[in-house]
Amino acid sequence: MGCNNILRESWAEYVGWELTEAYYAKQNRARPSYSTISGCNNQLWKKTDKREKDNGTYSPLFTDLSDNYNQRDDGVEYPNDMISDVPYSFIHELSRAGNWDNFKEELQRGVGLGYFTQAQHDEFIADYDYWRAHHTLHWW
Numbered sequence: 001m002g003c004n005n006i007l008r009e010s011w012a013e014y015v016g017w018e019l020t021e022a023y024y025a026k027q028n029r030a031r032p033s034y035s036t037i038s039g040c041n042n043q044l045w046k047k048t049d050k051r052e053k054d055n056g057t058y059s060p061l062f063t064d065l066s067d068n069y070n071q072r073d074d075g076v077e078y079p080n081d082m083i084s085d086v087p088y089s090f091i092h093e094l095s096r097a098g099n100w101d102n103f104k105e106e107l108q109r110g111v112g113l114g115y116f117t118q119a120q121h122d123e124f125i126a127d128y129d130y131w132r133a134h135h136t137l138h139w140w
C-alpha cells in the first residue's frame, strides 16, 4: 500500500478527532458539533480534492458517521452528511475493511442494523465513489 490511502488516513483522522472530543467531554465541555479543536474532522473535504495537493486522502469518511454536523449546510461542494451517532463498534469494524469494496459492503450492513436509512447511506457514499472514479492512482 502507498501512503495515500484514504481509508487509513481517514481512520487516523477519525481517531484523533474522537479522542479529542472525548477529552473535552471529560473536561465537562460540550461536544462541539463542528469542532476545529483537533483539526481532524476534515469537514471541508470535497469530492474534487486532489490526492496530495489538497490532502484528499484526509477525508471525514469515519468522522461523518459519528458527528452530528452536516457540512452540506456550508455549501453544495461538501458531502451531504445526514448520518450521526453510529456506534464505535461498527465504525471500528469498517476500519478493518481493507479496501473500498469491502468497506461499502460492510457499510451497507448499517442500514439493516438501523444506524441509517438506505437513502442516507447512498447519499453518504456518493461523494467517495465520485472521488474514487476521478483518481486513477489511489490505494484503497
Ligand SMILES: [Ca+2]
Pocket (backbone or CB within 6 Å): 043, 060, 063, 064, 067, 068, 069, 070, 071, 081
Ligand atoms: Ca459531518
